Amino acid sequence: MTNYIGKAVKRVEDKRFLTGKGRYTDDIVLPGMLYAYIVRSPYAHAKINNIDTSRAEKMDGVVKIYTGKDIAESGINGIPTGWQVNFKNGDTMKEPPHPLLVADKARYMGDGVAVVIAESREEARDAADEIDIDWEELPAVASAKKATEDGAPLVHDEAPNNKCFDWELGNPKEEVDKAMKQAHHITTLEFTNQRVVPNAMETRAAIGQYEEATGKYTLYTTSQNPHLTRLLLCAFVLGIPEHRVRVVAPDVGGGFGSKIFHYAEEALMIWCSERLKRPVKWTSDRSEAFMTDAHGRDHISKAEMGFDKEGNVLALRVKTHANLGAYLSTFAPCVPTWLHGTLLQGLYVTPKINVDVTGVFTNTVMVDAYRGAGRPEATYLLERLMDTAALEMDMDPAELRLKNFIPPFDGVEQPGYQTQVALQYDSGNYHAVLKRALEMVGYEKFRKEQAEARKEGKLLGIGFSTYIEACGIAPSAVVGALGARAGLYEVGQVRVQPTGKVSVFTGAHSHGQGHETTFAQVVADRLGIPLDDVEIIHGDSDSVAFGMGTYGSRSLAVGGSAIVKSLDKIIEKGAKIAAHKLEASEEDLEFAEGKWTVKGTDKSIAFGDVALTAYVPHDYPEGVEPGMDFSSFYDPANFTYPYGAHVAIVEVDKDTGHTKLKRFIAVDDVGNVINPMIVDGQIHGGLAQGIGQALFEGAMYDEDGQLINGSYMDYTMPRADDLPSFEIDRTVTPCPHNPLGVKGAGEAGCIGSTPAVVNAVMDALRPFGIKKDLEMPLTPERVWRHMQS
Amino acid sequence: MVTNKFDYIRAESVDDAITLMVKHGMDAKLLAGGHSLIPAMKLRLNAPGVLIDIRKIQELRYIKKDGNKLVIGAGATHHDIATSELAHQTYSMLPEAADLIGDQQVRNIGTIGGSLAHADPAADWPGVMIAAGASVHLKGPDGERSVPAEDFFTGFYMTELQENELLTAISIPLPPEGTRSAYKKFMQPASRFAIVGAAAAVTVKGGKIERVKVGINGLADAAFAAGNIEKALVGKEPTEANIDAAVEGTGADAMVMADHFASEEYRLHLAKVYAKRALMAATQ
Amino acid sequence: MHLKGSHQFNAPAHQIFKMLMDADTLARITPGVSELEATGQDTYKAIANVKMGPVSGSFSGNLEVAEKHEPESFVLKIQQNSKIGNVAADVKIDLEETSSETTRLSFDGKARLSGLLARTGQRVLSGVANTLSKQFFKALEEELENLAHQPA
Amino acid sequence: MPTKITMTVNGQSVTKEVEARTLLVHFLRDNLQLTGTHVGCDTSNCGACTILVDGNAVKSCTMLAVQADGSEVTTIEGLSQNGEMHPLQEGFREEHGLQCGFCTPGMIMAAVALLDRNPNPSEQEIREGLEGNFCRCTGYHNIVRSIQYAAKKINEPKKAVAS
Structure with a gap:
């Protein structure tokens, strides 16, 4: 049996994780390894008058202490950003330097100031306490909106009003204003899409290893994106030769975006190792992770949606202040613009849309992509508008959506759908997912139950959300035109070994997504060989030609397609060899079930025999090279556009404001599915994170820029008993432009779920009037206060 | 780390x-x-x-009946109490509260003595001990003494424990017949400490409340006995209306804590809600 | 963090005011303060050891008395640094005579925390503040009582 | 001042000298190279470091190695017997109860203790029993299924084994 696609194949990577044999960065111990501890700013904004390391240097086991001054003096460039978004007037965005350690001034609580390197973790930690820093605290600003006001503290002198860029997309503002004037009803929301902390369970870690004898550098790092890290490290930060640099991302314990980016600690460990000629390891504590891992979301938005009398959407107007943090992280400028503004069409035929975004520096840690990246923010905005509008216009929220959906199109017979905000959707049947969700929830029955419950004073609520996302990032030419400083293709190499076993090298990286299984299914299925004969190799820049990593639900759509391209080349070459061996013409052969057969006969040759012939080419077709090893670069023709409908049912405790999520229904369309078990798992995880944002999570900076809930004692992570079992289903609308017809599933759950939950709470609170200005997370006190007001 | x-x-x-x-x-x-x-x-x-x-001192780890008292050694873990039939028979709020502390890993290691001596105002045991009318036994270089739980918690992480004194045991008088108890807790969602916890022990005789004791933790800088409730309920029937009236003013003269999870006003409101829930559970 | 509280004392305002202006007394009654050394007119170097439940830290820094309006009010400006974080506070203290022999002392101000204390201490901060102010009031009361019992 | 400690880890007796401040999790990872036990936080909340000490689930990041002197310790590496996966390990694989694998060892060890005390837990009891363990990947849905799978397997009549 070699038919693997669409089957819930158990994961091949599980055995090592289940037996404690996973190999994460912090598990790695190299001979002679030193340990680094990074001293960080306790202030959000402060001048460094002096650093005295003399006492610390004398501590046991201390090998060396470097400060920001050492970094500055060695002339290292800072960490660059990978995306450029210019001002509306054409001026280049502000891109202040982001040093590995700061020398003059700290710009967020957690900014690195010095690194202590010692023989042991304990000694490095002890010595750090003996460093004396003379700080001069400066006024700080943490809110994106306040930061743009006149007189606000400046994070970087070169960015007046802390503006990094301002940006606009969609129809001209005047057209949208005109359409709004004709609206029968306008729903307006002003809200914060709060800052959340990705919180992958494995904290970041990095080991730098420089070998003097060979001039080789190795970086072991917790990265979703090892090749890009290598490129940035070599070409922009340290100026070291890329061909002598190996970046390894071994087993990585979750990322959710936060490990896509090139972080200062990675370059710092390499730099320290080069100086000390010994490997140096840094492992983040959780408290440190809260302060220094890039956070997600943090938009302050005003959104207005105009409707005609019948409830048809006429126009959408959005103004967003996006917090970028103190420096620009790798994808920071792209997230609130090209991953947010472009998704504001949603699933609706809104004829006029204008979105205006200001990117803002603040004295907080960097903000960048977090599961969904921009798309959850867009979805939250649209779906809160939809449910609120339905309440205000006294319409059914499901009906209002069905009325405004873009009609079905498959992208083959019917063309893709051109939005007002730059994208062209590939294929979709949006009515189908919502109708299926309504069926699963038993909508009419629920409304009756709700009415009964209300009579008894119980607060039951139902909330909807439908979403679309742009995944499979992305056509290089398109993203290049939008400001990306790299291409976004993927690399897939298939190496058939002489015995017919297959090694596959992918530039995508797996940190929980199960590539080692899903990709192997694709390969085994196409080649007609047992799954066990396929090995997927990823995460090591020395093994894999190149890669753009895993994020934006792109691995299978882009990385998988690159592998398919190479498989096609293998089969094509195999046919030449098979034809020679079978003394037939290529056209007379067909490849199926792992063998080439002369059509209409029982003459055939197995894949393994062809492989062996390719490596032992004694009897071989003329003009054909020996070996079977092909590498392909796949650059997609378009993004992919998964979509779905989510429904939440909640009960609010009238006495305390506590929300209990009772049911969660998700119907997603992620295109074709290779491994339904893995896709379901991706959806589940995304749902938990999206629900987490709605009800529990939120990083809180006080007005002095202090992160005041930087530990699990104060930052609420969703636990098993906070969540119900999920009820999920899907429809399948294949992607018309990639060979697998897949769209991507990693972010779907996280994008759709947040507004569904918030809408459900608002619906539960309906007996108290129409509530719309409740901020996430919907903590019991906030909900209780709303019931009082 | x-x-x-x-x-x-x-x-x-x-x-x-x-x-x-x-x-x-x-x-x-x-x-x-x-x-x-x-x-x-x-x-x-x-x-x-x-x-x-002191974790391995075996003489501290026990739960036993001693005359008309239940005595719990300071070294008894939360899990020991959560699963103790004896504790359950005495006051069902004992295992009920034990089960709400931390998580299974914490309950396996954490001890009642450690928790009481630490006197975290958001911990669960102080309110329960007050409601149970417990005494805390202390031993120091100058000998042994015992302090009523109600007087033991003096402030934020502060107790009557003097320097060099060790908390050795807690003794709880066996309740009179007709006594029921409950502990109800509103959790801080991240740490799962109590934002407000209310323990109630109520003795009902002949349809009237003969004795009632309510301990509140989480609200103020130390757990305290809600005297207002006691005054209002003794001699009354345990009806919802009476309980509603009795919990009014709970914590009114306490120095109420506030943090980003719960303001003073909200905490005070919760104190009433949870005192009522505990009382209802112990009477209805 | 908002700091707020008040307490009634059995002493006239000027007496309390005087007492609070005396460095030795202030060092004695301020919880945790182990040393208060004058560095100038109304400025002090202060060393404090705070031991409270899970937290134990040695702080050092400055204390300044500003905006003095004897005997009605003054502002206490505190900057204390430690390995576990830093505290900066501005607290206005008002003394209002409620009768010839009684005075209500109220304080109102803001403490700003940074570093580890800010990040991990939120759950305990208002409790710490409450207990510290309770201790302060109690100590001041004792100090006033001692004074009353001393022969004039 | 190093202290000599002896304990039984996964059935083998080990004696080592450690600093008093060495956490049990660091002892396992650094001194015994048992890196299956992970560190996910520094406030004893996440449970990634959960192991069994004398049969009880504990968070090894909140215990000193010296406190475990004389104890019997089981880590994820010691769970399979004679090359056979424990029903929980099997359950997590069958029901896709893991993704990135980082929380998995702690989650499984917590589940071992959970089933040990309650061999037939309801879904709600499983969810409550996992309150000391965070998972960021799975949304817990399949972890619950995995534990149900294992419970069923453990409670099956042992005839399969006997034959």
């Missing part, structure tokens, strides 16, 4: 622990379950020079 350096000594007995405390003075800390102390030490919020480990 790295504590400061310290010396570790395992005490073999209660007397041994006291001798060690006298010897090492202010620089020493007792280590029971360690689930408050060790995390603080890992963050370097605390750096004692000596840890005296």
